[in-house]
Amino acid sequence: MLLEVKDLNTFYGESHVLQGLSLNVAQGELVALLGRNGMGKSTTLKTIMGLVKSKSGHVIFEGTDITGFPPYKAAQAGIGYVPEERRIFPELSVYDNLLLGIKGGKIKNPNDPNVWTIDRIYSHFPKLKERCNQQGRFLSGGEQQMLAIGRSLMGNPRLLLVDEPTEGLAPIMVQEVRNVLEEINKKAGVSILLVEHNLKVALSLAHRVYLMGKAHIGYQGSVEELRNNQDVRAKYLEV
Numbered sequence: 001m002l003l004e005v006k007d008l009n010t011f012y013g014e015s016h017v018l019q020g021l022s023l024n025v026a027q028g029e030l031v032a033l034l035g036r037n038g039m040g041k042s043t044t045l046k047t048i049m050g051l052v053k054s055k056s057g058h059v060i061f062e063g064t065d066i067t068g069f070p071p072y073k074a075a076q077a078g079i080g081y082v083p084e085e086r087r088i089f090p091e092l093s094v095y096d097n098l099l100l101g102i103k104g105g106k107i108k109n110p111n112d113p114n115v116w117t118i119d120r121i122y123s124h125f126p127k128l129k130e131r132c133n134q135q136g137r138f139l140s141g142g143e144q145q146m147l148a149i150g151r152s153l154m155g156n157p158r159l160l161l162v163d164e165p166t167e168g169l170a171p172i173m174v175q176e177v178r179n180v181l182e183e184i185n186k187k188a189g190v191s192i193l194l195v196e197h198n199l200k201v202a203l204s205l206a207h208r209v210y211l212m213g214k215a216h217i218g219y220q221g222s223v224e225e226l227r228n229n230q231d232v233r234a235k236y237l238e239v
């Protein structure tokens with residue numbers, strides 16, 4: 001198993017926001033984590049990444065217990081994180097934003113076909129190539145999302161945690177971001193744990209789905225199983 005999350009308990013002050021949460025991502029999988037507002041989806045990603053500390057439970061990545069690792073160490077271990085708010089640098093060019101994704105400033109052997117280089121990013125994101133010299137602040141929301149994803153790939157992650165990548169985007173950009181995630185997973189072989197409100201996008205990408213109720217996983221199954229289970233959809237997703 002690439003990622004094993006076991007029995008996490010996470011608190012914000014007194015508020016117990018993850019209550020024994022467990023999930024797995026296998027090598028090569030794209031797994032969707034879905035649920036209504038405030039259930040704890042973002043907190044799950046943040047706890048895996050070490051941005052929020054859990055009180056108990058374990059995060060095992062490629063067989064190593066990385067529980068409690070600070071974010072830069074989780075990144076070094078091979079996990080990329082694309083937060084909801086994207087956090088690109090508005091004053092820096094697209095190119096410089098991408099360069100900042102190289103962990104520890106170390107450029108790995110560019111002849112290794114598995115290593116992400118700026119050129120390889122540009123081949124998956126032609127829009128970023130076109131706009132390589134522009135400052136981040138001039139990009140559209142969708143282009144900023146592409147840049148945030150591209151930048152995280154520069155760290156050569158084996159697992160990407162992506163939080164609400166299509167939120168607030170125009171329909172055409174929703175489709176483009178969706179397609180880029182599919183390509184990164186299928187062609188580049190990067191496993192993805194995706195939090196996504198757009199059910200259509202999520203189900204069109206995912207191999208497997210976890211649905212969150214308040215602070216816990218309420219359901220897990222294949223996309224096919226979820227499609228055929230109206231009761232579960234009504235309980236955890238539909239309003």
Ligand SMILES: Nc1ncnc2c1ncn2[C@@H]1O[C@H](COP(=O)(O)OP(=O)(O)OP(=O)(O)O)[C@@H](O)[C@H]1O
Pocket residue numbers: 012015017035036037038039040041042043044
């Ligand atoms: N920094 C924080 N301090 C205190 N409470 C927080 C903090 N961040 C989130 N919460 C609370 O923790 C719970 C889980 O929040 P989280 O952001 O993980 O949910 P979510 O499933 O990602 O929701 P959304 O779909 O709205 O993004 C919510 O009740 C939220 O109000």
Ligand SMILES: [Mg+2]
Pocket residue numbers: 041042043084
């Ligand atoms: Mg969230």
